[in-house]
Amino acid sequence: MEAKVEKRKSLFQRFLDGVERVGNALPHPVTIFFILCLIVMVVSHICYKMGVAVDCTKIDKETKEVTNSVVSVVSLLTPEGIRYIFENAVKNFTSFAPLGTVLVAMLGVGVAEGTGLISTLIRKLVLSTPKSLITAVVVFAGIMSNIASDAGYIVLIPLGALIFASFKRHPMAGIAAAFAGVSGGFSANLVIGTIDPLLAGLSTEAARMVDPTYSVNPMSNLYFMFISTFLITILGTLITEKIVEPRLGEYKGSMDELKLDKISKEEKKGMKFAGLSLLVLLIGTILLVAPKGAILRHTETGSIIEHSPFMNGIVFVIMMYFLIPAVAYGIGAGTIKNDKQVVSAMSKAMAGMGGYLVLAFVAAQFIAYFNYTQLGTIIAVKGAAGLKAMKFTGIPLIVAFIIVTGFINLFMGSASAKWAIMAPIFVPLFMRLGLSPELTQVAYRIGDSTTNIISPLMSYFALIVTVSQTYDEDSGIGTIISTMLPYSMIFLVGWTMLLMVWFALGLPLGPSAPLHFPI
Template sequence: MAKSENGILSRFVGWIERVGNKLPHIFWIFLFFWLLVIVLSGVLAGISAVAPGSNEKVEIISLLNRKGLDWILSNMVGNFTKFPPLGLVLVMMMAAGFAERAGFIPAIMKTLTTVPDKLMIPAIFIIGMCSNLASDAGTVIIPPLTAALFYARKKDPIFGLILGYVAAASGFTANLFIAGTDVLLAGITSTSARIADPSYNVYPTANYFFMIASVFVVTIVGTVFTIKFAMPRLARWDPEYEHAQVPHEYLTPLTERELSSMKKAGLAAFGFFLLMFLLTLIPGGPLRDPVKNTIVPSIFLRGMIPILFVFFVIAGWVYGKNVGTVKKPTDMINYMVESMKTMASYIVVMLPIANFTYTFTHTNMASILAIKLAHILEVANFTGVGLFVSIVIISTFVNLFLSSGSTKWAFLAPVIVPMMYYLGYTPEWTQLLYRIGDSSTNSFTPLFTYFPIILGFASVYKKDVGVGTIISRTFIYSLLFLVTWTAMILVWFYLGLPLGPGAPIRL
């Protein structure tokens, strides 16, 4: 046992944790990167690249001049307020916070305590991976729920938090349903494919068969790895957890009144969601796309965050009125205000993160980095497995620095998709290779937009939790996802399986 616990991987994970915990607060890290981009924009000013497809020259813009200073000062506040993850997180946490304080979410968590331990881990993987149906909202909702689930069972809640986080963030390429991400990436891939074939179309279902298989394969591999390796070595109950500011209602059984209220709230909330879905499903439904009259894309998918907001509000209101935790309308407002207090640290951290992201984009440094890396693949002239793995690795590497999947693909696709097309591979296959590399390391990189909020959730249970604690554990899962999916694409390729409806690997 001692030998296994002191193995190479265990020691490496320990080293990452020790080094990572010595890093400064995430606020200072992003502030440093923001300032570094500003300085490098002046040093590297004039360096350019040609954007594939449009043949447009992209040149690094210097911010170390009067015009650059004007842009920085004029846009600092705007960059912060218009940063999409800020509004997404606050809106979702406002509604989810109300549902939690009204007692609905704790009631659900108490019912989950009856699920056998052997089913808990696979359930977390499946639910986490499918949560991207609600876009990035799943990355915000799932981790705190899994942390509370572990806490209720006297298991390491930070490990539970991380497990939910990697399932939702790194599991972005797996799903049982078609999500908004599939629509977005398919549009970019179609545009890039038309560089080689003007009539080519890529549909949102392009990778659907692979996505479905991934849910089950990754769940099986992840469950075995978690039970056999990760939990015995990395999940420890710290005495400090006893003092965590977590509602102890999680640990007590539901009363008859609470059980009845939960059922009523669940029926009301899911009834609303079903209505929204039916208004999308019926031909000519009001929540279909107003132009294409389609389900994918549709108003339903684009409006998932507001729909989920109403979902949680209905659930919290019905439950709270029945058990007495919500007596008047102002109670709902007060609960939402309380939930926003817990988001203070996240809001502060978002200031340098948002400005770093927009500054990196405005200077064209992000674009040129993506173009240059894509060009390396083009001139390397790899074929077969070597090329496939190269695309995955490049996507993985770029994802460590740029968290927006659509932004990266918008610059990589115009080179990689036509290149692969001329080598005889379909755009759908190229898109899948990118998605694997892009998705796997989402939970590992501290530059991922939602990484700071995970730190905030972890601090609920342990105040001095560091960046290294999170990174050291997400690293092994990112590696696990990457290896598993790489093995899957090789099997898929050699068997010649379709990626989705009408989407083969070869042209």
């Protein structure tokens, strides 16, 4: 009997394994974030003593006013800094953006799980979707989820694991595919989302530093982002199936698999009830949003997308879109007999979030400390100044700008906060070199999106770690970074190449959005 020869791993696979080993050899993620808090304290004090400061031109996200100021590092080890640590520990936790978002949405998701609605929907998906398309479906759904703000992080990433497990594939690959679509493909979409008007407003104010009449349309990147959706879907699918899943190997964890029996008569009745309730919800939403002067439009501008009650309350909307159909399904399928069962399902969902709450508390402190010390702003301005000093032009400048943006994104997660600092530097610079603000904005969005998935400063990173530990209790930050690194690298290269081809062909980036600015 011949001995089984183990296939030799490629250099890249060995590199990823090394990243994972080093990352997971570190302490528990909670301890890691605690250590990072200590590092920020020490570094902030050293920089404070050295007098590290930068001249910063920034655009206010609300008023759109351009301000100039000197930004200095703030120490956490001065008396004032120590008082900040003690006085803001609770506030940092309760104001941690993903915390309320996750918990509120999970109330609805928990009922959907408890009644069996999610199980039935996934079985329906598995029985009706060709196996060869399921990866693409998950990645594409992740990209499109950006329309509903952060919904993809809360809903789609956990579902990605369940969907892959239903196909008897590694659930971690499902998490990776969904995470790649939701976060790595953050700026790609078939329609404009909440980030488009925000970035366009900041780009407009930066452009007016050169041309006071210039205006950047919120749809100015639509054509490019539309095509990017298909590029990221294809790349995400190939990376998952050719790199990530083979590296993960066969899943050996203990998990209850979904039974792939046909949908029963009771379940079909429940689906009908859920479908009717969903139709009522849709009609109600349309009535609250669509008509001119509707209740959930912005009271002054009439906008549905930008700063509207609808988008500000999207998490509550998501919860209702899970909760009401789930209850209707439970009544139809007979899995809900009374209100106590609904509350029990919600309680069970909250009980399962214990580990996330602990991790979120420490992660919230770390991110708050990093913002308080101004280290993120210093890195952003220094990085931008370094690139500007290189005096690149044309395509080399665009490529270098994308890479620098991706690097800065590792330290400053908010897309709008970074752009508020970088736009006043690079939009005028690019305009004086004959490149349009719309092109600068697209290049920024590529760099900003592609490194989200490997940055611990990304606000939902703690949630991804928690979801991953559901299927692999030994997984940690090293596991996530090593799994997502291929997506980050290949998305960065592939997306940049698409922009280079677009630039060479001279195609408009969106309606009335040229590539060039007349000098």
